[in-house]
Amino acid sequence: MEAERLARAALTRVVEPGDERAGAWLRRVGAVELLRVLRTEDGAAERLPGMTAVRLEGYRLRAAATDPARDLAAVAALGGRLVCPGDREWPTQLDDLGDARPVALWVRGRPDLRLWALRSVAVVGARACTPYGAHMAATLGAGLAERGWVVVSGAAFGVDGAAHRGVLAVGGATAAVLACGVDVPYPRGHAELIGRVARQGLVVAELPPGGHPTRARFVLRNRVIAALTRGTVVVEAEYRSGSLVTARQAQRLGRFVMGVPGPATSGLSAGVHELLRGEGVLVTEASEVAELIGEIGDLAPDRRGPVLPRDRLDPIAARVLDALPYDGLTRIRELARGAGASADETLGRLYELHSLGFVEREGDGWRLTRSSPRDRAVRRGGS
Template sequence: MARAALTRVLEPGDERAGGWLRRTGPVELMRRITAEDGSAERLPGMTAARLGGYRLRAAAAEPGRDLAEAAAVGGRFVCPGDREWPSQLDDLGDARPVGLWVRGRPDLRLWSLRSVAVVGARACTPYGAHMAATLGSGLAERGWVVVSGAAFGVDGAAHRGALAAGGATTAVLACGVDVSYPRGHTELLGRLAQQGLIVAELPPSSHPTRSRFILRNRVIAALTRGTVVVEAEYRSGSLVTARQAQRLGRFAMGVPGPATSGLSAGVHELLRGEGVLVTDADEVVELVGDIGDLPPVRRGPVLPRDHLDAVGARVLDALPYHGVAHPRDLARTAGTSADETLGRLYELHSLGFVEREGDGWQLTPPSARDDDARRGGT
């Protein structure tokens, strides 16, 4: 109850208050804030102005009501030490959340053990939306939970991609779990509450502010094994998330875009540093997954002539593009004997590369080679 009350008294990410909470515990800290015995003034860094602000908020805190409002929308409050608490959040130290308001049926700790953040620009391009949705669906199909912030643009596309694949996705909000923000994502948030999880540090009915969005990003970074940035300008909250992930020892990844796009400039700056370039879900899983989670081998198309040995390839290269050549002339150009050249010409003929014309040889016309390839001859 004390921690639930403190989520209404303290701002997210308040490290000074986090230090007090670590030293005194939630019940004693709440007692000191509300008591008139002078004990609050003895907290390191506490000032009269700061204490006055805390007391105004504490006077309005009704944790029982907040818990009831959360329960009314299918929510609950999770504290450090609870079975459902994701212990990786402890890496934030004194900036660790006081507690988390959670909406949705799945277990937050279990879902967070195998999760990846996909974040990026709100005003993304169609390319950015496509890449975010593709990553979201690809990660979900591979059994990973997609975590994002439910904002317009990349966040929404990542959530929708995971949902479309029938996978798991978590939204970390900068407001209460019962607040639909942005309003345009009311339907999406409803689906997330039914099929996934909605998480917030702030109590029910709380509304977002600019600073709360930035502070929310540290939770996304700490909750997941890595953060993928899809489109971000130089000044972007998504880059804050990625750099926070790096400080916490997580992977920071970026999806490249056009060099001329300002929306990819921040991603490219990240990739010039410690960020890792990724282009699909397989490459993301290779980084954040377990040993053996390797992407498929990437290679270009295999052409019929790739199967020729070195001598056969030289004989084929010796043939002119137009006209007929004698085996002796081809042997001189290819650097082989006349007999070996003739033998290779017959091999090339059986594979459909060349044709005999009297005593000479010529390349098979391209249309004939294409027909043969379609029939499976080469």
Template sequence: MTPRMPGRVADDRERMARAALTRILEPGDEHGGRWLREFGAEGLLALLTSEDCAAGALTGVSEDRVRGLRDRAVGVRPERDLDAVHAVGGRFVIPGDAEWPTQLDDLRDASPVGLWVRGRPDLRKWALRSVAVVGARACTPYGAHMATALGAGLAERGWVVVSGAAFGVDGSAHRGALAAGGATVAVLACGVDVAYPRGHGELIGRIVEQGLVIGELPPGGHPTPSRFVQRNRVIAALTRGTVVVEAEYRSGSLVTARAAQRLGRHTIGVPGPVTSGLSAGVHELLRGESVLVTDAAEVVELVGRIGELAPAHSGPVVPRDLLDPIGRRVLEALPARGACAVHQVAREGGTTVDEARGKLYELHSLGFVERDGEGWKLTRRRRHGSNARRGVT
């Protein structure tokens, strides 16, 4: 028996038909999306399950392709898939449901037929304030650190971290959000009841408990290379922006970023060493229309509301920064080694003898200079600092 869905708007027949179509059509199939738009879910399913009706009705593909889809349609039992997802505490969300994220409709004919979902939160509400953090599977320690920090920082600021649950950057971003007690969504290229990669079974379980796991494939669906690529378009469309942390020139993360660009979403990159091949793809993005960031606050400044500004960055304040302009000139007039008479300090500092003498006594009280007979010199501590600044060894 098909479970009733909280907040449901779409009817049971539409849900059943779309559930069946997720077993027949591949994710991102634009021909299938066009047929779905033309015939509706029930009409398209009827065409695919009736040999007489299907002949010539499904245009744009070869007869062999239609035959292959019809072969897939044989024996499809959507009620079993709906019962299977219900058994693991999940649900099937489709257009027309209150929980459907309408930004996915920007994908047009490549929009998901529906989404299989596990986890308690409302997907639509979470997606409204979400950011994707993606990157290399074989990332460096730097990449893992940055992804974890971004995941935690975004979560602490009330943003939902979306990624693909893969090894490397994806897993680090999810863990960062979970560690901060925040929200995270894993978009899978397989069934939501399948732990893939297997090494992330525990992580995916934690995400189900604390966040959401979603996918286009029905329960038991297995991942393939093309399904990973198509999964990336969902990540890009679902979120306000995509942050790439380490990516080679040929990378699925760049596919996600470019999909985000096409959809008018923010595309963001974290820089790395120019000598690292794992940062080469990110740097290529940054040479285009992407924006460079170094922390979560800068990401939020881009994707958030007006006024959510990152704090201004500055170097550490050192004691000499607190001196007035004349005091700094007098201090800089003293040689790195040896003493100097007041009149020499005045000449080098561009001030009067009386003013130079007054500033020297002020600098003496602050510990910058000391008397040496009739002259003045830098204290030992300041002399060493001056040598370092002037390149003296």
């Protein structure tokens, strides 16, 4: 088992994240044998289908420079560890990635990655987000954390950082999945934030200590975020966005995909709106996310407008009120005809409406009071 762990630690320096060809070889021959073949070139053509001389040379250059014991010691000095498939802490939902599954994961932080992943949701979005996007991400992060959910994101500027900060502000659980080593604070401007996440939650990476980010590694990192969580919420995203890559990967894996709508005129919300026209579900707050991805009983509160005084009237009283003209006096017989009620019923309802402040009497006639609730509703454009 120790040989397997050392081999997988070494392979995280040799194999690029998401390399499905290497993943197939790993599944075929195992980590120890794959590393041996890549180091010695012995039996590469026979044992590793699709291996070419050029590709093998690239792997061999990397394999020759590996020192897995040093990497394991480096991450241990940070209070971290290497989590491998088959370990008790390995989140088995990552196996849904097939041959694109991570070789292993480098982890900083004390919580159990597998247990946290069981009740986790990703909140992702634009780096150059608007104040609205930052507010929604932070609010969602805090609300989900208060409901016992682990919020996973990528520690990038914009929506990612706002989601992490929202969770940290309420003392909740959050995990950052990086496109570099767990000891590399990237972006540099988020060094303090990543440190806080490592102390309060988890920092996770496929790359070994010292690994640097590249454009391709950012894109491939998103598949881990999608697979690790039960659902992905996109707050703001343009048509071409890494956040939409995460959402589409989540869709392919059968995870829930959600989007927070923005202004129809905002280019930063255009990608989210396109997502919502397809398989995405519109959400506006944490309770709606929890209702979609949670267990039975995680229900969002019913949405309804304010209750107006008129809403409490019985049907006949409402018809009598509607029969009163906006201006002027009306007699009982005319009101009864307009309301479709008898004169006695109409008179009884008028006294009820009078006690509620809707109408007033003048001689034998009745009219709306100048401050009638119906009058105010009409002025606001209501009914």
